[in-house]
Amino acid sequence: MLEIKNLHASVEDKEILKGINLKVNAGEVHAIMGPNGSGKSTLAEVIAGQEEFVVGEGSIMLEGEDLEELSPEERAHKGVFLSFQYPVEIPGVSVTNFMKTAINESRKAQGLEDMPAKEMLKKIREKSEMLEIDRKFLSRSLNEGFSGGEKKRNEIFQMAMMEPKLAILDETDSGLDIDALRIVANGVNKLRGKDNAIIVITHYQRLLEYIVPDFVHVLSNGKIVKSGTKELALELEEKGYDWLKEEAAV
């Protein structure tokens, strides 16, 4: 599904990603953990096509296609979805209208007609019920005045609506209480299937109890310094990241 080779990325001449290698197959869930400033969010945004970052060496391939020349919207049309760590507030555009526009633009890019209104409504109802989102919430302006938890739940709602091939969840667990975490994890798990893949970026092992990863990677100073199975997450929770930094420095 996704193959990242020797990826370097910088912003304002400061190199943040220093040679990432990562292979994610369809049907897999990968967790990326690591200390603050290690480049986790940068990696997520670079995959999604944030133009603020300059990609130097390396490549990102999605189903065999190089993403380098593709705009963020084209990547979205190919099935890339990023759940933002800090979703942006957009006053004046309701959640429902935003989703309608997003879905129909993606359909247009694939040469499809607009989704019939009835089907759209049904889907909105279904997905919002799954995430226990109040209907009133959907007519509110996108993220405006939402609590941290509401913003994250809304991100997962968008993911459920768009049904991406590759979903990247950037610290979706931050700002969520335990009940909300369960609901969100349940929503993510519903998307899991043999045809799509999920990358979960998190600080804490907590989320991984609900979204159980197949692989865990540790990102430190712009590189993946250790990879393992879900047990690695437990080890990190126990020991912190310092031992890895030392290991990497050797």
Add this chain to the structure above:
Amino acid sequence: MDLKEKLVSSFLAFEDGIDLDHPVHEERSNAIKNFETKGFPSKKDEAWKYTSLRGLQKIDFSIFPKQETSLEYKDVKKYFLHEIDTYKIVFVDGVYSSYLSETTHDGVDICLMSSAFNKPMFKQVIEVYFNKAASKDESLTSLNTAFSKEGAYIYIPKNKMPKKPIQILHLATGNEAALMLQPRNLIVAEDNAEVQIMERHQSLTDNEVFTNSVTEIFAGKDAIVDYYKVQNDASTASLVDNTYISQKNSSVVRVHTFSLGGKLIRNNLNFYQNGERIDSTLKGITILGDKQHVDHHTLVHHAQPNCESHQDYKGIFGDSSTGVFNGKIIVDKIAQKTDAFQQNNNVLLSDKSTINSKPQLEIFADDVKCSHGCTIGQLNEEALFYLRSRGIPKKEAKALLMYAFTNNVLESVRIPELKARINKIIADKLGVRMGFDL
């Protein structure tokens, strides 16, 4: 001959066609004298620092159209808000078109200034209201007063409300190489009356048009007046709109100005609060490109206690367009408990576009709430990435952000079809198709 000389000397010819014994004529004579003394405003005048009329004064405008032109409704239908039933007062090259209009005298008077000037039944209203709110000092207003002859006359008696909204449409056919128009509107809503009015100026060709319009609006006690100005004219059409509003106790007047096209637009919007518990609302959306220029000069004069005013102007400026917002609020010493709010937010889309924004507060009372805010920025890049990452292409994402930016101005538009129309004009202007109405 420059335009000023031409206008002053044309006044004699103008007098040939009108009743010189009419009480209004003295006003006209005084007004032409004031214009002759002051001339066109120049950049030396503080209020005209950023807007120059010099280019327009060099054009050889016809002041009286030579011939009457008839238009087919189907050819101009798109300039009407035709989705709903309305009264219509339509002028073609400054001349009333009965064929395109739909007026009434059924309980309310929705007709013409020329009738109001000439027919005895309107004499009293003219005497009480005509030129009573308009400035006698401002030279362009005087110029209009001097040549005042035709325009919309709307009189809503006490406790009345017209059955449907009213459209005032000024069409310019291009029969003249360059045409100057000076419509004069009088709108009176007596106590507890209500009325909704839309006004539009539209040039049908690329010939130059210069409109110097004056509108007086009087709102009686508890009256409600909604006035919508749709300014989406051709790139060779210029407009100076002078609007004077006088409000009595507990009246509500809302003026929305949509400045979406034209060569040069100057809006002088003046509110005078002559009573208590008055609500005045001034809102605007300005979206410009090319070398277009729009100047909003607003004045709210709080002269009595316990009144409110709300100003909210949003501007988006692309290419080499320029914008001006000058918002003046005067609070007299006796106008305690005034609540005056003013907001002007602007987005510059290009390095060559400019906006000059200036709040001007003159507050003489000590127990008031006056707030003003002004922002000038670019579109939020983070928000743009967020939208694009959801599959919305850059152009559409930008448009969506601009919609979102202007949205709260449209919220208070009380005619849904007009709101949809404005949305459509904005979408067309931005070259996008939106999948929904905001």
